[in-house]
Amino acid sequence: MATRASGRTVGGLRSLSLQAPAVTLLLIWMLVPLGMTLWFSFQRYNLLMPGMGGFAGLENYRYLLTDPALWSSMGTTLILVGSVLAISVIGGTLLAVLYQQDFFGRGVARVLAISPFFIMPTVSALVWKNMMMHPSNGVLAWFNGLFGLPAIDWFSSYPLLSIIIIVSWQWLPFALLILLTAMQSLDDDQVEAARMDGAGPVAIFFFITLPHLKRAISVVIMIQMIFLLTIFAEIFVTTSGGPGLATTNLAYLIYIRALLEFDVGGASAGGVIAIILANIVAIFLVRMVAKNLED
Amino acid sequence: MSTLQLKQITKSFDDTHVIKGVDLEVNDREFVVFVGPSGCGKSTLLRIIAGLESASSGDLVIDGKRINDVGPADRGLAMVFQSYALYPHMTVEDNMGFSLRLAGESKEARRTKVMEAARILQLEPLLDRKPKALSGGQRQRVAIGRAIVRNPSIFLFDEPLSNLDAALRVQMRIELARLHEELDATMIYVTHDQIEAMTMADKIVVLQGGEVEQVGSPMELYHHPCNRFVAGFIGSPKMNFLPVETVNADADGVEVTLPGGRPCRVPVTAGDTRPGAALELGIRPEHLMLDDEGPLEGEIQVIERLGGQTSLYITMGETLLTLMADGDVSHRVHDKVRFGFEPGRAHLFDAEGLALTSLERHHLAGLKRQDHRG
Numbered sequence: 001m002a003t004r005a006s007g008r009t010v011g012g013l014r015s016l017s018l019q020a021p022a023v024t025l026l027l028i029w030m031l032v033p034l035g036m037t038l039w040f041s042f043q044r045y046n047l048l049m050p051g052m053g054g055f056a057g058l059e060n061y062r063y064l065l066t067d068p069a070l071w072s073s074m075g076t077t078l079i080l081v082g083s084v085l086a087i088s089v090i091g092g093t094l095l096a097v098l099y100q101q102d103f104f105g106r107g108v109a110r111v112l113a114i115s116p117f118f119i120m121p122t123v124s125a126l127v128w129k130n131m132m133m134h135p136s137n138g139v140l141a142w143f144n145g146l147f148g149l150p151a152i153d154w155f156s157s158y159p160l161l162s163i164i165i166i167v168s169w170q171w172l173p174f175a176l177l178i179l180l181t182a183m184q185s186l187d188d189d190q191v192e193a194a195r196m197d198g199a200g201p202v203a204i205f206f207f208i209t210l211p212h213l214k215r216a217i218s219v220v221i222m223i224q225m226i227f228l229l230t231i232f233a234e235i236f237v238t239t240s241g242g243p244g245l246a247t248t249n250l251a252y253l254i255y256i257r258a259l260l261e262f263d264v265g266g267a268s269a270g271g272v273i274a275i276i277l278a279n280i281v282a283i284f285l286v287r288m289v290a291k292n293l294e295d
Numbered sequence: 296m297s298t299l300q301l302k303q304i305t306k307s308f309d310d311t312h313v314i315k316g317v318d319l320e321v322n323d324r325e326f327v328v329f330v331g332p333s334g335c336g337k338s339t340l341l342r343i344i345a346g347l348e349s350a351s352s353g354d355l356v357i358d359g360k361r362i363n364d365v366g367p368a369d370r371g372l373a374m375v376f377q378s379y380a381l382y383p384h385m386t387v388e389d390n391m392g393f394s395l396r397l398a399g400e401s402k403e404a405r406r407t408k409v410m411e412a413a414r415i416l417q418l419e420p421l422l423d424r425k426p427k428a429l430s431g432g433q434r435q436r437v438a439i440g441r442a443i444v445r446n447p448s449i450f451l452f453d454e455p456l457s458n459l460d461a462a463l464r465v466q467m468r469i470e471l472a473r474l475h476e477e478l479d480a481t482m483i484y485v486t487h488d489q490i491e492a493m494t495m496a497d498k499i500v501v502l503q504g505g506e507v508e509q510v511g512s513p514m515e516l517y518h519h520p521c522n523r524f525v526a527g528f529i530g531s532p533k534m535n536f537l538p539v540e541t542v543n544a545d546a547d548g549v550e551v552t553l554p555g556g557r558p559c560r561v562p563v564t565a566g567d568t569r570p571g572a573a574l575e576l577g578i579r580p581e582h583l584m585l586d587d588e589g590p591l592e593g594e595i596q597v598i599e600r601l602g603g604q605t606s607l608y609i610t611m612g613e614t615l616l617t618l619m620a621d622g623d624v625s626h627r628v629h630d631k632v633r634f635g636f637e638p639g640r641a642h643l644f645d646a647e648g649l650a651l652t653s654l655e656r657h658h659l660a661g662l663k664r665q666d667h668r669g
Contacts, residue, residue: 189380192347197394197445198368207393211384 034275040268047262060269069245069253070270074277077249080164081228087168088224089217092175097209099176100183110180117173125237128166129155159239159246166234171227175220182216183209218292222285229278250274297358297371297448297481298323299344304353306339306505313339315505316353321449321483321498326475329485330492331502332528337485338453340502344483345374345451357448368394373442374451377458379434381426381441387413388422391440412443415477432463439471443478452484456491468494489529493517501525511660518657523648526577532606534577534642535616541572548654549643551576554611557590561641563651574651577642580606580617585624589635595628609634 044056064070099110116124132139133154141151154162186209194208230251235241241248241256248256254274258267299321306314314336321327329337342348344355346367355363362370381390389396391412392405400408413419416436426434435455442450455471456464472495475482486492492499493513501508501516501524509516509525520526526534539551542558544565551574553559561576568574585607593611600622607618609632618634626632643651 187378187380189376189378190382192367193374193376193380193441194382194393195347195367196345196372196374197441198397199393203397208382211382214384 037268037271037275040264041272043265043268045263045265045268047264056265060265061272064266064269064273069248070273072245073248073250073253076160076245076247077229077251077277079160080167080231080249081225083164084167084171084228085221085224087164088172088175089220091168091172092179092220093210093213093217095172095176096179096183096213097205099180114173114177116170117177119170121170121233122237124170125166125234128162128169129238133162155239156243159243163231163234163238163247166238167228167231170234171224174224178216178220179213182213186212215292218289222289225281225285229274229281250277299449299481299483300354300356301340301344302354302356304340304343304350304355306336306343306348307351313505314343314350317502317505317507319500319507319510321481324479324481326482326484326495326497327500328492328496328498329483329500329502330487330489330528331508333487335502336505337487337502341374341451341453341483341485344449345372346370347374371448372451373445373447373449374453375435375438375442375455377454379426379438379458381434381437383426386423386425387418387429387437387440390426390437391444393441394445408444408446409440412440415443415474416440431459432467435459435467436470439474448481450478450480450482452482454486455484456486457488464491471495489531493529499529501528503528512662514657514659514662518660519650519653520577520642521650523575523577523644523650526642526644526650530579532580532617532619534579535583535614536644537576537578537611537614537616539574539576539643541568541570541574543570544568548638549574549651551643553590554614555591559590559638559641561638561643561651562654563643564654566645566651568645568651573646575644575648577644578636578640580619582636582640583616583618583634584636585618585620585626585632586635587633589633591635592631592633595626595630595632598626598628607632 041060042056042058044052044054044059046052095113099106099113103109119127130137133141133152135141135151135153138151138154140154144151152158190208190212191204194204199207231249232251232255235247235249235252236255239247241252250270251274254267254270257263257270299319301317301319304314304317305312317340329340331337339348343350346362346365350363354361357370382393385393388406388409391409395405395408409422410419413422416439418433418436418440421429421433421437426437429437435458438455452471456467459467468491471484475495484491484495496513498510499513499516500510503524509521511519513529516525516529520529523536527536537554539553539559541549541551543550546565548560548562549565549568550558550560553576559576591611593609593616595607596610596615597606597608599606599608603622605620605622605624607620607624607626609616609618620626639655642653645651
């Protein structure tokens with residue numbers, strides 16, 4: 001720290017002038033939208049009622065916080081993020097262990113397992129909607145038919161579960177990719193030492209592999225959390241937040257407020273709440289990851 | 296308390312034969328060192344004994360029981376890896392107690408055994424640390440401690456000192472020798488460093504290309520190498536080899552013509568060597584002596600002064616010889632020197648590289664390391 005502090009005083013002015021353009025640009029990039037969102041959230045501003053402008057005080061927030069849709073969408077967001085994280089991390093870890101084994105066609109299997117990640121969300125949502133989960137054309141319906149079972153209309157019977165399945169299908173490969181590369185850095189000698197110490201496959205997984213993957217898992221959780229909090233395309237393409245509010249998460253609620261109801265003020269208030277929520281999550285997350293990266 | 300026999304052990308990976316039929320007997324409480332150049336199969340052989348690789352054929356017998364099909368954990372062996380292979384997320388204590396934990400021993404029993412091993416290795420102050428916070432030598436000791444805790448019938452070491460710096464290596468070598476005495480256990484040790492082999496072993500197994508070249512005590516290998524490979528591999532600096540021609544072969548030895556034309560009678564059994572046969576004469580650098588009347592002559596190319604000793608690199612025609620001389624010799628580079636040797640110190644190798652047996656055995660050839668202890 002001492003050297004860094006002295007370095008800062010010696011080259012302080014010069015390095016500051018060099019950093020200034022980048023830092024300024026980033027600040028503008030961040031502060032202008034944030035400031036505008038904050039500003040609009042205190043305004044009475046609905047595109048359908050151009051005459052009714054002016055300062056609204058906390059009216060937008062009061063309206064939003066007493067709206068049951070907000071709480072239901074927050075719940076949906078948490079369930080969506082939590083389940084997808086659980087599925088992709090647990091599934092990704094198990095698949096990473098599987099794909100680390102030597103078997104015929106491993107290279108091809110790895111590429112296939114990772115490929116869903118390269119498909120854009122709208123496309124994958126359309127594929128799931130029209131080709132997988134469709135009650136008359138879908139593969140799943142056909143599969144049910146093989147056993148004489150009735151077809152399931154996924155998006156009306158299990159809307160949130162369907163979204164979770166689609167999003168998990170997309171994000172599991174990402175977890176797999178990160179965890180697989182982490183697996184490859186596991187020292188073979190350690191595994192062999194554990195075998196000599198009497199550890200079977202299960203003990204090796206829990207005592208050697210899992211602690212080794214801890215760091216990678218926390219990175220996966222952090223990155224996925226950032227993206228999963230703002231899931232939008234999959235919902236927009238498949239259920240449009242419905243039926244009712246069953247699949248409306250916070251991002252989709254803000255979209256409804258802003259672009260379906262044209263209530264810019266209300267949507268901005270929702271945006272501010274989303275920022276606060278994301279920051280609460282981020283504080284815990286960054287601490288957890290930092291702690292993991294330390295050891 | 297434990298003996299090990301290898302009977303015609305072979306190992307192939309696809310079409311590559313890594314181990315080509317190894318027979319070996321390891322006696323109770325013996326310190327056996329596998330030595331050989333890289334790729335000779337010594338580590339593979341150790342891993343076969345450990346159970347980390349399976350032998351393609353042959354029998355592996357510990358204390359009279361065939362253990363080919365017994366898992367690595369149930370063979371009662373412990374291995375120390377070259378990379379130490381400590382579990383990075385566990386403390387030293389947990390590392391050492393891991394095998395006991397898997398075996399379901401109670402916390403107290405674990406603690407007692409770990410403390411005992413830590414005492415032997417002077418690791419007590421480090422028990423709460425993670426491997427990351429240890430120096431190389433300390434990690435090495437923890438790896439050894441992990442082996443001790445299991446109270447194995449045989450210790451296996453896979454090049455355990457090669458990641459340490461030179462000073463630490465000497466220190467750990469002494470510590471391992473002390474440990475062998477204190478634990479009174481059978482140990483098998485793999486190394487490519489012949490100094491480690493010479494200083495620690497009761498019995499050295501020299502391997503090359505997946506085959507055992509020679510088995511014997513360090514002094515036996517030094518004084519009576521059975522072939523040219525062992526002669527060149529054991530001893531540092533390397534043995535010198537000179538092309539010679541047989542003049543006469545009888546019961547008193549073999550007389551050869553040295554490069555330069557002078558004759559020399561080496562006291563070895565003639566076998567079926569006939570006059571006129573081309574042989575190779577091997578002589579160690581420390582047995583070559585500067586001598587104005589000596590039979591050999593050459594030009595000094597390089598001089599390395601170590602203080603107590605001086606290495607002279609001398610060319611004689613095409614051959615480059617090493618001569619270990621006294622530290623006080625005042626020769627300079629490009630001086631012409633004459634030198635010789637005691638014929639009894641020389642070795643002769645036939646066209647196949649096999650040594651002609653000495654008429655007389657060296658008085659230390661049968662020495663075991665235990666004999667020092669009395």
